[in-house]
Amino acid sequence: MELAAILTLDVLNGVASLILLCTGLAIIFGMMRIINLAHGEFLMLGAYATVVSANAGVNIWVAMLVVAPLFVGAVSLVVERCLIRFLYGRLVDTMLATWGLSLFIVGLVTTIYGNTIQGVPTPLGGFSIGAYRSSLYTLFLVAMAALLLAAVWAVLRYTRLGLIARATMQNPNMAAALGVSPNRVYMATFAVGAAITGLAGGLLAPVSGVVPTMGAAYVAKAFITVVGGGSAILAGTASAAGLFGFINQMAAYLTTPVFGEVTLFVSAIILIRVLPQGISGRFFGRSL
Amino acid sequence: MRISRRDVLKTTALSAAGLLASPAILRHGALGADDPILVGSLHDQSGPIAATGVPMVASLQLAIEEANAAGGLLGRPLKLVHYDTQSTIQMYSQYAQQLALKDKVAIVHGGITSASREAIRPIFDRFKVLYFYNTLYEGGVCDRNIFCTGTTPAQTVEKLVPSAMKDWGKKAYIIAADYNYGQITAKWMTKYVQDNGGEILSTDFFPLDVTNFGPTISKIQAAKPDIILSALVGGNHTAFYRQWASAGMKKEIPIASTTFGLVNEQTTLDAQESDGVLAAYGYFEELTTPASTTYLKKLKDKFGADIPYISEIAAATYEGFYLWLAGAKAAGSLDRMKVIEALESGISFDGPTGKVVLDHATHHATRNAYLGSVKDRHFSVVATYEQQPPSDTAAVCNLIDKPTDNQQYVIKV
Numbered sequence: 265m266e267l268a269a270i271l272t273l274d275v276l277n278g279v280a281s282l283i284l285l286c287t288g289l290a291i292i293f294g295m296m297r298i299i300n301l302a303h304g305e306f307l308m309l310g311a312y313a314t315v316v317s318a319n320a321g322v323n324i325w326v327a328m329l330v331v332a333p334l335f336v337g338a339v340s341l342v343v344e345r346c347l348i349r350f351l352y353g354r355l356v357d358t359m360l361a362t363w364g365l366s367l368f369i370v371g372l373v374t375t376i377y378g379n380t381i382q383g384v385p386t387p388l389g390g391f392s393i394g395a396y397r398s399s400l401y402t403l404f405l406v407a408m409a410a411l412l413l414a415a416v417w418a419v420l421r422y423t424r425l426g427l428i429a430r431a432t433m434q435n436p437n438m439a440a441a442l443g444v445s446p447n448r449v450y451m452a453t454f455a456v457g458a459a460i461t462g463l464a465g466g467l468l469a470p471v472s473g474v475v476p477t478m479g480a481a482y483v484a485k486a487f488i489t490v491v492g493g494g495s496a497i498l499a500g501t502a503s504a505a506g507l508f509g510f511i512n513q514m515a516a517y518l519t520t521p522v523f524g525e526v527t528l529f530v531s532a533i534i535l536i537r538v539l540p541q542g543i544s545g546r547f548f549g550r551s552l
Numbered sequence: 553m554r555i556s557r558r559d560v561l562k563t564t565a566l567s568a569a570g571l572l573a574s575p576a577i578l579r580h581g582a583l584g585a586d587d588p589i590l591v592g593s594l595h596d597q598s599g600p601i602a603a604t605g606v607p608m609v610a611s612l613q614l615a616i617e618e619a620n621a622a623g624g625l626l627g628r629p630l631k632l633v634h635y636d637t638q639s640t641i642q643m644y645s646q647y648a649q650q651l652a653l654k655d656k657v658a659i660v661h662g663g664i665t666s667a668s669r670e671a672i673r674p675i676f677d678r679f680k681v682l683y684f685y686n687t688l689y690e691g692g693v694c695d696r697n698i699f700c701t702g703t704t705p706a707q708t709v710e711k712l713v714p715s716a717m718k719d720w721g722k723k724a725y726i727i728a729a730d731y732n733y734g735q736i737t738a739k740w741m742t743k744y745v746q747d748n749g750g751e752i753l754s755t756d757f758f759p760l761d762v763t764n765f766g767p768t769i770s771k772i773q774a775a776k777p778d779i780i781l782s783a784l785v786g787g788n789h790t791a792f793y794r795q796w797a798s799a800g801m802k803k804e805i806p807i808a809s810t811t812f813g814l815v816n817e818q819t820t821l822d823a824q825e826s827d828g829v830l831a832a833y834g835y836f837e838e839l840t841t842p843a844s845t846t847y848l849k850k851l852k853d854k855f856g857a858d859i860p861y862i863s864e865i866a867a868a869t870y871e872g873f874y875l876w877l878a879g880a881k882a883a884g885s886l887d888r889m890k891v892i893e894a895l896e897s898g899i900s901f902d903g904p905t906g907k908v909v910l911d912h913a914t915h916h917a918t919r920n921a922y923l924g925s926v927k928d929r930h931f932s933v934v935a936t937y938e939q940q941p942p943s944d945t946a947a948v949c950n951l952i953d954k955p956t957d958n959q960q961y962v963i964k965v
Contacts, residue, residue: 267774274766281764379602380860381787381815383794385822390800396773399798402766471798472763473790473820477600481761481788517767521758522730524767 266394279509280409286489288461294497295433299359302366304479310465318384328466336462344454373476386470488532494542588631592651594662599639607866615873648672652679686872690736692961694949701872701917703834705740706944712832713744716808721778722750728783730757737783765792782809797825829926835867835905847904871903916942
């Protein structure tokens with residue numbers, strides 16, 4: 265029973281990390297058709313923003329929840345204006361450009377902060393379930409992931425902003441004819457997607473080793489989850505994150521961490537083979 | 553443009569003087585009397601392994617500067633030819649060929665991971681360039697063209713495991729990085745635990761990009777070991793110590809590690825995440841012997857106080873250079889075979905880690921080993937083991953009897 269509880273927590277932790285990792289990417293990729301290969305580096309920037317500001321004396325919660333998303337959002341505005349806006353509709357070109365961008369960001373951060381591992385201690389401490397112990401921060405991550413999904417859903421579903429964004433993604437020309445400037449919507453969407461990624465980086469900073477190259481460890485999983493999820497940003501991401509998080513964590517527990525990773529990638533391949541449009545292409549076709 | 557008569561005279565005079573002097577300049581270069589002796593270096597200065605590579609090159613630069621100030625080698629100055637291998641094996645192969653064929657260096661110091669060493673070792677064998685590998689590694693390399701000056705498991709793991717078991721208990725759980733270093737080190741850990749009457753509950757390997765250790769932490773709790781033996785490597789794996797501490801496990805089960813500190817874990821983790829972690833190496837920056845403090849002071853003076861933590865790897869690189877220098881001086885020549893023979897004659901050097909002696913049979917080093925425990929984000933040295941021989945490699949490799957041997961043995965443990 266205790267073991268079941270702790271395993272559930274592990275699975276929830278895996279799912280929550282995937283949701284945090286992927287939501288920003290899903291918005292940028294799903295809504296704008298930009299393959300952002302610098303996704304991992306946005307994450308890394310969020311983590312650095314948290315670590316640097318926390319070490320400079322900013323409250324750790326402020327550093328994670330405010331500084332990280334704002335900083336990465338601001339960086340992404342610059343990136344969008346200088347680079348991405350020339351590439352809308354050119355899927356392959358965005359890949360090349362953002363890959364170059366990712367190398368640039370890694371190089372820049374290495375130059376400034378060096379290659380050594382940075383970090384902040386994990387806040388909150390632990391708790392025990394019977395003979396097992398786990399960290400309260402895990403629960404916090406799960407709560408944040410749920411909150412993030414709810415917030416994105418509410419914005420897209422109930423606000424005028426969300427309506428305009430969805431309309432622009434569906435048919436930019438018609439939206440423009442109705443007086444919306446697609447350019448500005450794209451810009452805002454890109455910034456919001458990046459800010460969410462920055463938030464994820466901030467939240468993961470206390471439980472990971474922060475180095476300039478850390479993005480690489482996350483980016484493959486993020487893309488697999490988004491592609492596996494399919495076109496519905498929220499339903500797709502949540503269902504794919506749930507599935508892959510469960511598979512990865514359970515396989516890692518039951519076999520070894522090596523097979524945990526292998527099983528994750530194999531199941532992703534099978535999923536894409538069976539459902540080429542992703543989970544939401546088949547099951548939640550009309551939802552967000 | 554106006555050209556005055558004075559200008560014309562000046563340039564003509566200068567070029568005439570240059571022309572007259574040129575045979576002397578050319579011949580001087582060709583004979584190479586004052587030509588620097590080139591010391592090759594292949595270390596990662598960028599990419600994931602750079603944190604380890606940067607202090608190694610700093611040590612090498614310092615050592616060369618000192619050697620030049622002391623009159624160089626065979627009356628000639630020494631010069632470093634360094635290439636950044638960018639944490640990429642392909643770069644290692646490429647630059648190794650460049651050092652051997654284009655730069656024609658007298659010696660190469662380099663290689664960090666075992667994979668990088670095995671990529672370049674055959675190249676230096678083929679082009680007959682003497683090669684020093686100064687990193688601690690899993691042991692077993694047997695090749696007359698290479699000298700391995702870092703520690704091997706018999707020097708460190710053998711001390712670490714019994715000490716941890718004596719203090720904490722007999723049931724161990726091994727977590728290690730999933731590549732040859734981690735796999736082989738895990739075997740050594742198993743051997744020493746069993747030799748000391750202990751038991752291994754489980755051994756888990758982690759690919760280098762694993763960042764979520766939740767399931768492992770649950771598994772460890774289910775197994776209830778007395779000790780964790782860790783050979784985790786690199787930035788992503790640092791996450792383990794954080795997640796371990798945040799689950800409140802640090803007070804419950806202590807950790808002993810063969811890798812903790814190599815990428816500066818003790819200063820990047822919070823004190824409460826790292827206090828009490830036990831590690832064994834050939835060197836700790838905190839060592840207070842005069843040789844150690846002088847070496848550290850020189851590095852800090854030259855490269856600034858914010859140079860990364862100086863671990864065994866940097867200190868062994870410094871000593872590796874001096875061992876080679878002593879060998880070349882004893883040989884009185886740069887000829888590869890003469891230098892090798894001189895190095896095999898029992899060359900030693902008193903460096904920051906203590907006395908280091910090259911062993912003829914294995915081409916490895918007999919050196920001191922130290923046991924350190926993390927306290928308040930620094931190591932405190934808790935035990936010293938003088939003059940430990942590379943007995944693991946010695947069990948499989950004897951270059952006195954079989955000088956043409958050339959392979960890396962996987963030592964059966």
